[in-house]
Amino acid sequence: MVQKKLTLMALAGIALASTTVGAAQARDQIRIVGSSTVFPFSTTVAEEFGRSTQFKTPVVESTGSGGGLKLFCSGVGESHPDITNASRRIKKSEVELCAKNGVAEIVEVKVGYDGIVIANSRKSDQLELSLRDVFLALAKDVPNGNGKLIANPYTTWKDVNPSLPDSKIEVLGPPPTSGTRDAFVELAMEGGCKTFDWIKAMKKTDKKAYKKLCHTIREDGAFIEAGENDNLIVQKLDANPQALGIFGFSFLDQNADMVQGSKINGAAPEFEKIANGSYAISRPLYFYVKAAHVGKVPGIKEYMAEFTSEKAWGPEGYLTDKGLIPMPEEERAKFRKGTETLANLSM
DSSP states (O other): OHHHHHHHHHHHHHHHHHHHHHHHHOOSSOEEEEOTTTHHHHHHHHHHHHHHSSSOOOEEOOOOHHHHHHHHTTOSSTTSOSEEEESSOOOHHHHHHHHHTTOOOEEEEEEEEEEEEEEEETTSOOOEEOHHHHHHHHBSEEEOSSSOEEEOOOOBHHHHOTTSOSOBOOEEEOOTTOHHHHHHIIIIIHHHHTTSHHHHHHHHHOHHHHHHHHHOBOOSSSEEEOOSOHHHHHHHHHHOTTOEEEEEHHHHHHTTTTEEEOEETTBOOOHHHHHTTOSSSEEEEEEEEEGGGBTTBTTHHHHHHHHTSHHHHSTTSTTGGGTOBOOOHHHHHHHHHHHHHTOOOOO
């Protein structure tokens, strides 16, 4: 009888401990991770959402697109993020990781467009670069003029192109976990790489070698990984007028008194040129929502409604003041409907 009583007490203790842990893990606040580029837009929406609703202001962390998707796809439950921001589309391998960890239903929300800028301090002259210049300056291996590849020998911009300044190639950019880095190598590096006809032909004959050549950034000090903090890059450019930095248009827009964007293929990184596609290095931005968390963590659907409202992401919305380039009306309507119906991601 004594033994039975002790056993019952022990079981009661375990049940109480489980209840306590559950209560400690319970969240009444949305948790958002991901892209440093989408971070200022997401933070602005979170603050407006916190002010204008009865829900708590969501917690937004800047972890980079790759890092955010890894956290997002790690599982379902209150210890895992509800939403992740991304400055590139989710990859098939990430969708598979999500599925493996029980994240079966994902709502994809495209929020607008952004340009990737190659900026320098306003204390220096504005640069005019072609995509070929960018590739030759930053690629690990480059053509030698005889149809062969050599380790990148260029140390100054003048080495790359005689019309450019005789200043050291020193570019501060994002790490491999960043969606900005992914988009930069795909749009800028590959864009310049394929201006060489014989390299462009490699895409059909040896796609793996083509991608390795066009997407691999040099590691000899000319390109410096500056982390996920774009504000830090802006500060470093102000301190070093000879250096260039790679980040999203929104940070250029917010720091236009300190830095300026280089012209790329003749087009400056300006709102209208990114919107109409004449600026060469532009990309869509996204956030992803864990459908299983909707209704479990308060306010997720309402947060989506705030982000996809015309007052936020529309042409006259408050996110345009932060540098977001709005989508066309038809595209906005499509993704807004997806948030209302919790449409599952299709690749």
